[in-house]
């Protein structure tokens with residue numbers, strides 16, 4: 071854990087000492103101000119529509135939830151989203167799109183913080199108490215620095231429920247906790263919990279010859295909460311669900327061959343290659359698909375597209 075934006079604290083000190091005015095400082099360096107933090111609802115919608123493939127449900131929920139929250143001057147609680155689905159289906163990617171449409175610096179912003187369970191909390195068995203207090207201090211420090219902070223917790227399924235429990239007060243409807251208001255912060259939890267159940271529904275639709283876009287949120291709600299209920303780690307036992315602190319559970323559907331082709335074409339564009347449909351199709355064709363017999367969904371979603379691309383160009 072790094073100290074919360076120590077650079078900014080130092081810079082404020084420099085500014086306060088009269089060396090440089092905060093206005094000039096914040097012209098060059100990121101500060102917790104509208105020049106650096108301003109939400110573009112239209113930008114988010116365009117990004118989701120153009121760049122997120124095969125996720126009509128997630129796209130709609132994210133757009134509505136984030137816009138509603140960011141456009142409110144006095145939210146009643148921090149925004150808490152829990153993103154669920156198979157690997158490589160866009161959960162991290164969506165978090166990135168949200169960050170880019172709030173912070174000028176996107177994911178590089180000092181106010182965007184990513185926690186990965188295996189990286190940041192590798193010894194949960196032995197160091198749980200120390201992790202709990204570090205995490206609380208860290209969140210408090212960052213939100214004290216900037217109330218528009220954005221926290222992304224990756225691999226929540228591997229997180230000890232007690233660790234999640236320790237941040238519960240920050241996610242609640244309290245005006246202030248220990249003198250700090252968390253109401254304008256965003257917390258996003260990412261996990262694969264429920265991915266199998268979501269994939270099963272998508273497969274049922276596919277087998278029935280129905281269009282994927284006909285899948286409704288209500289079709290997935292039950293299987294998703296069942297998966298959460300039965301999951302060993304993380305959420306259910308942490309009480310976040312019981313206390314309704316998660317505002318939206320967002321399901322991500324498994325991706326099909328055509329989506330992998332779309333990802334490949336976009337990766338070509340992003341990397342300055344000419345878009346070649348046949349190459350994209352070859353790349354997508356070499357991916358592994360499940361279930362074994364039907365081979366409908368990409369086992370790694372779009373995850374390895376970027377790294378495999380050079381071998382096809």
Ligand SMILES: Nc1ncnc2c1ncn2[C@@H]1O[C@H](COP(=O)(O)OP(=O)(O)OP(=O)(O)O)[C@@H](O)[C@H]1O
Pocket residue numbers: 121122123124125155156157158159160161162163164260261262325333371372373374
């Ligand atoms: N639905 C999607 N639409 C467009 N691109 C996607 C989509 N899903 C994944 N990608 C691409 O694949 C990359 C990897 O996806 P991402 O990291 O978002 O997966 P994830 O769902 O977070 O996986 P994991 O559960 O393994 O962390 C993204 O950076 C993005 O380029």
